[in-house]
Amino acid sequence: MRKISLEGLIQQVEDVPVLPNVVYQVMALTEDPHSTIQDLEQVILQDQSLTARILRLANSAYYGYPRKISTLSEAVVLLGFSTMRNIVLAATMNKFLLQEVPGYGLQRGELWRHSQSCAVTAWYIAKKAKMKQSDKAYTAALLEDIGKVILSIYMEEAYEEILKRMEEEKRSFLHVEKEILGFHHGEIGAKIAEKWNLPPDLVEVIAYHHEPEQAKENPLLTSIVHVANGLVMMMGIGLGVDGTAYPISDFALQQLGMSTLEIQQIMSDVSDLLVDEDAFLTDFLGRV
């Protein structure tokens, strides 16, 4: 069984492509109250293929806009800065997340579908919880499982052993993942997020999305992403090999301060948002 060496890991994280500059520019612009629609348009239009992906995403059910959006300026005006920021990030991450992740039993497109669903669900929960940083919840949930892309090759060998230990020792998937590989996918994802210079609270959410009680910087944000992931798993989206192996933590539910009824309501609202997602995914896979 291959255990990942620290050097090996650093090299793998090094090999992950840097985020394109346009993402940082868009993040800065959407946080600046003085920026205008034109500023945002100018930055995005530099990249033609990104612009095309943004428009395709803007028209998906995820963002809940009922009419056809045909130009970038229409998208900015109709969806607003905050949603545009999320769409730009999703459109940028799209190619990376579309990859097949065989070690975790995820076919091409499944990690993307899972990540996008978690992102929209986390954003929705954050809004319901009246949390100011719903965009952060979106970003963190979109990136929560990026570590799987790196761990996948190791996981292909380790999977049988992980299952065996889970069964024999009644331990959690995450625990055995770390025990056998040396790192779990949250920790590796956090390393990638650090490489991308994302803020510490986002790095923390990615690291602890399965162990929200470990969060120090922002336990609420971590809990929101944790619960979003749990709901998406319950809906059966992007389950893979480990999908059902993570219970929703009581700590996270307490942080949210929501009743079971409210959580159930969120789940039914969100499944409406994701309703024609399959059609959208096929379309995306066919054309990108």
Ligand SMILES: [Fe+2]
């Ligand atoms: Fe995960």
Ligand SMILES: [Fe+2]
């Ligand atoms: Fe996940």
